[in-house]
Amino acid sequence: MATLLGCIADDFTGATDLAGLLARSGVRVSLRIGVPTEPPRDAAEFEVIALKSRTAPVDEAVGEALAALRWLKAAGAPRFFWKYCSTFDSTTEGNIGPVAEALMNELGVEQTIYCPAFPENGRSIFMGNLFVGRQPLAESPMKDHPLTPMRDSNLMRLLEPQVKRPVGLADRLTVAAGAGRLRGELDRLRGEGVAHVVVDAVANSDLEIIAEACRDMTLLTGGSAVAMPLPALYLQDGTLSRDAIGGTRPQLDRETVVLSGSCSAMTNKQVAYYRKTGAPAYQLDPLTLAEEGPEGALDWLQAQDLSKAPILYATAEPDKVKASQEKLGVAKAGALVEEALARCAVAARDKGARRIIVAGGETSGAVTKALGVSQLDIGAEIAPGVPWTYCESGGQQIALTLKSGNFGSETFFTDAQGVLDRP
Numbered sequence: 001m002a003t004l005l006g007c008i009a010d011d012f013t014g015a016t017d018l019a020g021l022l023a024r025s026g027v028r029v030s031l032r033i034g035v036p037t038e039p040p041r042d043a044a045e046f047e048v049i050a051l052k053s054r055t056a057p058v059d060e061a062v063g064e065a066l067a068a069l070r071w072l073k074a075a076g077a078p079r080f081f082w083k084y085c086s087t088f089d090s091t092t093e094g095n096i097g098p099v100a101e102a103l104m105n106e107l108g109v110e111q112t113i114y115c116p117a118f119p120e121n122g123r124s125i126f127m128g129n130l131f132v133g134r135q136p137l138a139e140s141p142m143k144d145h146p147l148t149p150m151r152d153s154n155l156m157r158l159l160e161p162q163v164k165r166p167v168g169l170a171d172r173l174t175v176a177a178g179a180g181r182l183r184g185e186l187d188r189l190r191g192e193g194v195a196h197v198v199v200d201a202v203a204n205s206d207l208e209i210i211a212e213a214c215r216d217m218t219l220l221t222g223g224s225a226v227a228m229p230l231p232a233l234y235l236q237d238g239t240l241s242r243d244a245i246g247g248t249r250p251q252l253d254r255e256t257v258v259l260s261g262s263c264s265a266m267t268n269k270q271v272a273y274y275r276k277t278g279a280p281a282y283q284l285d286p287l288t289l290a291e292e293g294p295e296g297a298l299d300w301l302q303a304q305d306l307s308k309a310p311i312l313y314a315t316a317e318p319d320k321v322k323a324s325q326e327k328l329g330v331a332k333a334g335a336l337v338e339e340a341l342a343r344c345a346v347a348a349r350d351k352g353a354r355r356i357i358v359a360g361g362e363t364s365g366a367v368t369k370a371l372g373v374s375q376l377d378i379g380a381e382i383a384p385g386v387p388w389t390y391c392e393s394g395g396q397q398i399a400l401t402l403k404s405g406n407f408g409s410e411t412f413f414t415d416a417q418g419v420l421d422r423p
């Protein structure tokens with residue numbers, strides 16, 4: 001069967017987030033790391049291409065997204081989804097708007113929507129303003145993000161400098177009035193020349209209305225959650241056959257390693273909780289890595305019993321992160337950690353680990369690259385937006401989960417193992 005929905009995500013954990021929510025409906029979802037070099041063969045009904053373009057120069061991000069679009073078109077996709085972060089991570093230049101506008105131009109589309117809401121993870125939009133839990137985006141911890149500090153909560157104001165065509169809003173009152181009313185409002189705005197429409201959503205029921213109203217748009221954009229209702233809509237009207245139901249679930253050995261390079265508040269809690277469970281733990285420190293390299297971590301890993309699911313983590317509180325960044329520079333500190341964790345991933349796989357749990361988007365990029373992973377099949381969901389995936393690495397089938405920094409609850413690392421242990 002040809003692809004029904006072709007998705008492009010601006011980072012790796014965001015891509016697994018989207019793929020996981022689409023797979024909730026039971027349909028097969030395939031995730032490609034980067035634009036495949038080969039033309040599509042055996043493409044799935046739902047294809048997600050993971051880029052690493054969130055903070056890339058605008059031209060590079062646009063070029064990669066257009067290459068992904070062409071591959072997805074060749075796979076037969078009639079409709080497309082541009083996935084960015086539920087906290088709208090971007091700079092004044094981009095890359096959310098420029099990529100959306102380039103995709104619109106290439107597809108000859110006059111209008112698209114913007115809906116990063118993800119109510120299950122506390123992201124909601126009201127009157128065009130994005131909230132993280134109870135805080136406006138610009139008052140949330142996202143205001144201090146090292147690469148994309150979000151200092152405005154208003155999505156129209158954030159988007160306007162990024163695009164050439166007019167920006168508008170379909171507010172919650174319209175959405176709450178149902179799919180017909182929302183469709184009417186989008187038509188009205190199109191008549192006024194509004195190409196980019198931010199759409200409010202505070203609950204999953206709003207997302208269902210939005211998906212129903214916009215399911216026939218050639219290009220949709222948003223966080224993962226607004227795409228979640230699409231497979232059910234396609235199944236209902238026969239666009240998607242029931243044969244598409246049924247994901248992969250290979251039985252793999254239980255040897256596990258946990259690799260954490262995220263320093264988010266939630267990952268700090270998750271690492272602290274996991275250490276308290278008695279799991280063997282090794283802390284990587286960028287300053288030590290700069291002086292001695294990753295050998296200490298690799299030696300420690302070699303001595304571990306992987307059936308005890310040891311953790312190697314660089315996760316640290318903000319003051320500690322800042323201290324090493326001041327000494328080494330932000331990029332160097334990050335690169336040292338990413339490289340060390342990537343080497344640990346390969347060493348763990350070679351030692352027999354068949355379940356690899358990774359925390360952090362950049363960290364996930366480094367680990368998947370080192371493992372030589374190019375395609376992932378989506379399995380069971382561990383937490384909203386974090387599924388297990390299955391892939392091949394070094395001639396072995398492995399299960400891999402890539403957790404966004406802020407996702408999952410405190411018990412995530414044990415939850416992840418529990419999901420695979422379930423009969």
Ligand SMILES: Nc1ncnc2c1ncn2[C@@H]1O[C@H](COP(=O)(O)OP(=O)(O)OP(=O)(O)O)[C@@H](O)[C@H]1O
Pocket residue numbers: 013261262263264267285286314315316320321322324325333334335336337338359360361362363364403404405406
């Ligand atoms: N102790 C540390 N000191 C300095 N930098 C660190 C330290 N630990 C990790 N890092 C770096 O911080 C960055 C964390 O980014 P990463 O994207 O992996 O996590 P995140 O931002 O929490 O996740 P997400 O992008 O999914 O929200 C990585 O580049 C990592 O190498």
Ligand SMILES: O=C(O)[C@@H](O)C(=O)CO
Pocket residue numbers: 011013014015017018084085086087223224361385404405
């Ligand atoms: O939408 C989100 O919050 C995540 O999928 C993400 O993009 C993490 O980088």
